[in-house]
Amino acid sequence: QVQLMESGGGSVQAGESLKLSCLYSGNIFGGCGMGWYRQAPGQELEWVSGINAASGILKYADSVKGRFTVSRDNAKKILYLQLNSLRTADTATYYCARGFRPPQPWAPESQGTQVTVSS
Numbered sequence: 001q002v003q004l005m006e007s008g009g010g011s012v013q014a015g016e017s018l019k020l021s022c023l024y025s026g027n028i029f030g031g032c033g034m035g036w037y038r039q040a041p042g043q044e045l046e047w048v049s050g051i052n053a054a055s056g057i058l059k060y061a062d063s064v065k066g067r068f069t070v071s072r073d074n075a076k077k078i079l080y081l082q083l084n085s086l087r088t089a090d091t092a093t094y095y096c097a098r099g100f101r102p103p104q105p106w107a108p109e110s111q112g113t114q115v116t117v118s119s
Contacts, residue, residue: 001026004023004096004098007021010116013119015086022096033050034050034097038095043092046092047061047101049081053074055072067085093112093114095109
């Protein structure tokens with residue numbers, strides 16, 4: 001059974017950076033695309049980024065393009081999301097997802113990690 005566990009969130013000032021991690025427990029990590037979603041208070045889930053199995057295809061939502069970078073370590077079964085130049089609008093709970101961009105409706109399989117950005 002696959003388990004996902006995010007970490008690395010925190011409270012930062014606008015302009016600062018964070019690096020999120022998602023530890024994947026189970027098989028097939030190296031053979032599947034992975035993604036990140038986020039959900040701000042009172043808002044719907046928003047797809048943030050996706051990465052294919054070989055890390056050759058990286059995609060981002062327009063709202064984070066140029067500021068966030070997705071990566072993965074298939075040997076360690078860890079998915080990363082580097083968040084730079086954070087804005088208050090980036091405040092949300094971030095979730096990793098199995099699949100590059102899982103079709104809606106999609107529901108988190110894990111608890112996520114909270115990112116709070118203050119001005």
